[in-house]
Amino acid sequence: xxxxxxxxxxxxxxxxxxxxxxxxxxxxxxxxxxxxxxxxxxxxxxxxxxxxxxxxxxxxxxxxxxxxxxxxxxxxxxxxxxxxxxxxxxxxxxxxxxxxxxxxxxxxxxxxxxxxxxxxxxxxxxxxxxxxxxxxxxxxxxxxxxxxxxxxxxxxxxxxxxxxxxxxxxxxxxxxxxxxxxxxxxxxxxxxxxxxxxxxxxxxxxxxxxxxxxxxxxxxxxxxxxxxxxxxxxxxxxxxxxxxxxxxxxxxxxxxxxxxxxxxxxxxxxxxxxxxxxxxxxxxxxxxxxxxxxxxxxxxxxxxxxxxxxxxxxxxxxxxxxxxxxxxxxxxxxxxxxxxxxxxxxxxxxxxxxxxxxxxxxxxxxxxxxxxxxxxxxxxxxxxxxxxxxxxxxxxxxxxxxxxxxxxxxxxxxxxxxx
Ligand code: SAH
Ligand code: SF4
Numbered sequence: 001x002x003x004x005x006x007x008x009x010x011x012x013x014x015x016x017x018x019x020x021x022x023x024x025x026x027x028x029x030x031x032x033x034x035x036x037x038x039x040x041x042x043x044x045x046x047x048x049x050x051x052x053x054x055x056x057x058x059x060x061x062x063x064x065x066x067x068x069x070x071x072x073x074x075x076x077x078x079x080x081x082x083x084x085x086x087x088x089x090x091x092x093x094x095x096x097x098x099x100x101x102x103x104x105x106x107x108x109x110x111x112x113x114x115x116x117x118x119x120x121x122x123x124x125x126x127x128x129x130x131x132x133x134x135x136x137x138x139x140x141x142x143x144x145x146x147x148x149x150x151x152x153x154x155x156x157x158x159x160x161x162x163x164x165x166x167x168x169x170x171x172x173x174x175x176x177x178x179x180x181x182x183x184x185x186x187x188x189x190x191x192x193x194x195x196x197x198x199x200x201x202x203x204x205x206x207x208x209x210x211x212x213x214x215x216x217x218x219x220x221x222x223x224x225x226x227x228x229x230x231x232x233x234x235x236x237x238x239x240x241x242x243x244x245x246x247x248x249x250x251x252x253x254x255x256x257x258x259x260x261x262x263x264x265x266x267x268x269x270x271x272x273x274x275x276x277x278x279x280x281x282x283x284x285x286x287x288x289x290x291x292x293x294x295x296x297x298x299x300x301x302x303x304x305x306x307x308x309x310x311x312x313x314x315x316x317x318x319x320x321x322x323x324x325x326x327x328x329x330x331x332x333x334x335x336x337x338x339x340x341x342x343x344x345x346x347x348x349x350x351x352x353x354x355x356x357x358x359x360x361x362x363x364x365x366x367x368x369x370x371x372x373x374x375x376x377x378x379x380x381x382x383x384x385x386x387x388x389x390x391x392x393x394x395x396x397x398x399x400x401x402x403x404x405x406x407x408x409x410x411x412x413x414x415x416x417x418x419x
Contacts, residue, residue, distance in 0.1 A: 022035075025092070025116070029089070029090055029091055029092045030043060030090065030091050030092070031091070031092050031093070031094040031163055032061065032065060032091050032092070032093060032094075033065065033093060033094045033095070033163040033166060033167050033170065034161055034162035034163025034164070034165070034166055034167070034224070034225065034228070035162075035163070036224065036227065036228065037058055037059065037062045038058075040058040040061060040062060041054045041055055041057075041058035042054075043091075044057050044058055047090050057079065057083070060076065060078060060079055061076065061079070061087070062233065062234070063233055064076045065093060066166075066170075066228055066231065066233070066234035066235055067180065067233055067234060067235070067236065068179055068180065069170060069173055069174065069179035070093070070179075071093050071095065071174075072088075072093065073085075073087040073088045073091070073093070074088070094116070094163060094167060095167050095170060095171050095174070096113040096114060096115060096121075096164055096167045096168065096171060097113065097114040097115075097116075098111055098112070098113060098114075098171070099112040099113065099114050099120060100112040101175070102385040102387075103385070104381070104382035104383075104384050104385045104387060105384055106381055106382060106384075107126075107127045108124065108125065108126050108127070108381045108382030108385065108387050109124070109125040109175070109382075110122065110123070110124045110125070110382060110385050110386075110387045111123045111124075111171070111172075111175075113168065113171070115140070115160070115164055119140040119157050119158065120140070121137045121139075121140045121160065121164075121211070121212050121213075122137060122211060122212060123135065123136050123137060123168045123171070123172065123211060124211065124382065124387045125172055125175075125176070125204070126381050126382065126387070127203060131205045131206050132176075132202075132203040132204045132205050132206065133205070133206040133207070133208055134168070134169060134172050134204055134206070134207050134208070135207075135208050135209075135210045135211050136165065136168040136169065136207060136208070136209055136211050137160060137165075137168065137209075137211030137212035137213055138159070138160055138165060138209055138211070138212070138213040138214070138215040138218045138221075138222050139156060139157075139158070139159050139160055139212060139213025139214065139215075139217065139218050140156070140157035140158055140159075140160065140212065140213070141154035141155050141156040141157045141212065141213070142154065142156055142212060142213050142214055143156045143214065143217065144214050144217075144247055144280075144281065144282055145281055146247060146267075146269075146279060146280050146281070146282075147278060147279050147281075147352065147353075148269075148279055148312055148314060148345060148351065148353050150348045150351070151212045151213070153350075154212075156213075159213075159217075159218040159221055160213070160218065160221060161221055162221045162224040162225040162228070163225075165221060165222060165225035165226075166225040166228045166229060166235070169204075169207065169229055169235055169237075170235075172204055173204060173235075176203050176204055178202055178203060178204055205241060206241045206242070206243070207229065207237060207241065207242045207243070208242075208243045208244075208245060208265070209222065209242075209243070209244045209245055210243075210245045210265070214246065214247055214249065215244050215245070215246060216244075216246045216249035216252040216253070216256060217249060217252075219252050219255065219256070222244070222260070223259055223260050226242065226244075226260050226262060227260075229242065230242070239260075239261045239262045239263075240263065240305070242262040242263065243262060243263040243264070243265050243308065244256060244260065244262050244263070244264060244265065245265040245266070245267060245308075245310065246264070246265070246266060246267065247266075247267045247280055247282050248266060248267065248268075248280065248282055248283070248286050248291045249282070249286070250286040250290060250291060250294045253294045253295070253297075253298060254294070254297065254298070254299065256298075257298045257299030257300050257301075258299050261299070261300055263305060263307075263308070264295070264298050264301065264307050264308070265307070265308040265309075265310055265341070266291065266295060266307060266308070266309050266310065267280065267310045267312075268288075268291075268309045268310065268311055268327075269310065269311055269312050269318060270283075270288075270317075270318045270323075271288065271318070271323055271326040271327050271330055272318075272323070272326070273287065273288060275317060275318050276288055279314070279317070279318070288330070289330075292330055292331070292333075292334040292336065293334060295307050295334065295336055295338075296334045296335065296336055301336075301337055302337055303337045305337070306336075306337040306338055306339045307336060307337060307338055307339075308338075308339055308340075308341050309327075309331070309338055309339070309340045309341065310341050310343060311327070311340055311341065311342050311343065312343045312344075312345050313342055313343065313344055313345055313355060313356040313360070313361050313364070314345050314353045314354070314355070314356065315345075315353065315354040315355060315356045315357070315360070317353060319356040319360050319361070319364055321363065321364070321367055323364070324363075324364045324367035324368050324371075325367060325371070327340065327368060327371075328367065328368055328371030328372075328373060331371075331373055332371070332372075338373055339373065339374045339375070339376075340368050340373055340374065340375040341375075341376065341378055342361055342364065342365055342368075342375055342376065342377045342378060343378045344356070344361060344377070344378070344380055346380060346383075346386075361377050362377070365377055
């Protein structure tokens with residue numbers, strides 16, 4: 001057996017096996033999902049196409065994969081009929097496997113997904129009046145052990161590959177029936193009565209990296225996946241509609257702004273050292289003031305593009321009036337273009353915390369708001385399906401295979417209005 005390549009991830013972790021951009025498959029074919037255009041072109045050349053052909057085919061295939069969402073080479077109608085089996089013999093168009101799909105009474109949808117090598121991770125879709133937000137994972141598990149987070153109790157299994165990250169968005173578009181049917185000028189022979197796709201009326205409008213894992217500990221794969229998601233000829237989502245959430249990996253924040261350029265959310269959760277040291281242990285390495293200074297330097301942050309500070313409300317832990325005043329003082333001190341997201345703690349079995357009372361959360365919000373900073377309270381969504389970070393996996397582990405299959409079928413049926 002070959003040794004997996006090892007990469008050291010900064011922080012309090014041991015080296016973990018990291019998949020490279022191409023994960024070899026048992027049948028020798030290469031999964032194209034997650035690869036950028038130049039890489040696809042390179043593979044086509046290696047497989048025997050001449051440079052001109054490889055360039056043209058890579059452009060066409062890229063468009064079909066990421067913009068149109070096709071899952072079979074046979075559907076690539078502007079590629080010669082004889083060429084399609086040639087592609088199918090050498091390449092595949094992957095999607096993560098769906099282990100379980102749940103649909104909440106409030107419209108929230110949640111998927112338990114599985115990698116090719118059998119690791120489970122999750123994704124949640126949360127629609128509201130003005131937008132539809134897909135919450136995606138960046139790792140299976142997490143190294144960072146935040147005490148209120150269920151993912152934190154799991155060992156880091158491995159980083160997700162670019163294909164597994166972008167594959168989540170593609171799967172959501174599959175499930176929501178949202179692939180555009182627009183034409184590709186000069187290359188596409190298909191008649192299309194709907195014409196070019198626009199963002200109007202689309203359900204999936206925003207993406208947040210707030211699922212399992214710490215995205216800045218899987219920087220390269222997250223960056224490569226987000227480039228495919230933002231590519232105008234790829235998934236075509238604006239960077240203004242994508243938010244990356246970090247627990248405060250300071251050394252990677254500047255690169256995140258420069259090389260990815262998406263909105264930043266920071267999981268602050270506490271304003272006193274002893275409390276943040278406990279609930280976000282990374283604080284022992286990168287402290288609060290240092291973190292806020294890095295936020296002040298975040299490339300692209302402005303009053304129009306504010307940094308979101310996430311603050312999970314834990315009873316008698318971080319929710320006093322004094323904490324709220326200290327939060328205002330700190331955000332003002334660093335002159336941060338900030339908004340605060342107050343998140344009611346979502347309990348899980350064995351968690352050593354309780355959620356603050358609604359009155360306490362409101363009082364906290366009022367103080368921050370009076371300090372001139374917007375501090376909405378996030379409404380819990382999908383509570384009937386445990387749609388919070390790291391919770392589906394445990395629930396699913398307790399279910400039998402038959403029960404899961406039945407629920408998946410039922411969920412498919414309820415999903416019909418979206419199709
Ligand atoms: N690792 C990154 C991104 C994933 S966690 C980070 O920590 O920012 C994203 C968010 O999930 C965290 O900000 C945290 O607020 C939220 N979260 C985790 N467990 C939660 C729980 N039990 N209740 C409410 N929010 C939770
Ligand atoms: Fe990891 Fe984020 Fe959970 Fe902390 S809150 S354990 S960083 S996923």
